[in-house]
Amino acid sequence: MSRRGRIIGSLAGALGVAAAGTAAVGIRRQQRAISRRAGEEIPFGTLRSAPVTVVADDGLPLHVEIDEVESATPGRSAGRSAGRSAGGSVRRAKGHPPAVTVVFVHGFCLNLDCWHFQRAAYRGLVRAVYYDQRSHGRSGNSDRAHSTIEQLGRDLHRVIEAVAPDGPVVLVGHSMGGMSIVAFAEQYPELIGPRVVGIGLISTTAGGLDPTRILLPMVPARLAGPVARGVVRTLHLGHRAVDSVRRAGGSVATVATDRFAFGGDVPRGYVEFVDQMLAATPFEVLADFFPHFAGLDKFDFVEVLGRVPTSVICGTADRLTSIGHSRKLQSRIPGSRLLECEGAGHMVLMERHELVNAELDQLITAASARAAAR
Structure with a gap:
């Protein structure tokens, strides 16, 4: 069986059987093996899918790319099919539980390409959404009045509405992307659990940042x-x-x-x-x-994330959002996991991509099982 077949089969098993503990271990092992190899031989910035434009509530265009799960039809790739199915959920057989969509939210002064190693690992295996935050990458330039963390939370909501209107969603954010997720949780707490079934917070904080x-x-x-x-x-x-x-x-x-x-x-x-x-x-x-970074104070709103599997990830040598921020997040989110990557910096998603991907494997597996059990 091909690598793709093994992993898609494993993920399907996780979706169908929530309590299959030994199967979940197998999924994580398979995914970790892929994560270690994926992306090293692919030039940065070359992983692309057909672009989709999502219009924010203030009219700003947001650049979005979607990697669909690879179809069983020969010759169809995730990248080629993304544009045609961007408005809906993954096609699935009748009676099967909905597949999870993973939305990746990048950090400040970066763009969606920063998820290179995660995109290489999950491409074609998991329905994944990547977008450039306002004023970043290929998205439109925001005016100053809308350049706020609160607006980024609303932008994330619009992206979910537009490209993942049904089915369970996992949110993964790095740095400012994590702050965007926290703002989203503050604004739409009713969606944490019913729609959002997993959260990944990487090198981020909910307040107390030295700008x-x-x-x-x-x-x-x-x-x-x-x-x-x-x-x-x-x-x-x-x-x-x-x-x-x-x-x-x-x-x-x-x-x-x-x-x-x-x-x-x-x-x-x-x-x-x-x-x-x-x-x-x-x-x-x-x-x-x-x-807006200096005034960020949202630790009182992160407890709601404890409704779903949540992973907090940070490098111990992070000079921008230090490990103390992640430890505080983990202490405020009931049941959350903390992965400390020894000696890694702010770009831990690249520097320790194999460890980050392994933790995301477990998060996606737990979130998928939760969605299937509902």
């Missing part, structure tokens, strides 16, 4: 000090000048990316890829969102 940590990877070393010392109020007026200096100081920016994104030695291609995503995000975007 100057966010600035440092984005600003050349000779500017980081003055900015961090209190000239945030002038960022918006000076964003074009900062962008010019960032472009001129490419090597300095790459060193900063390496230091703040990763905890240890990683292939140079990882650093360059993250640096490219950071450099492609105008400094104006940082200036628009920046004030």
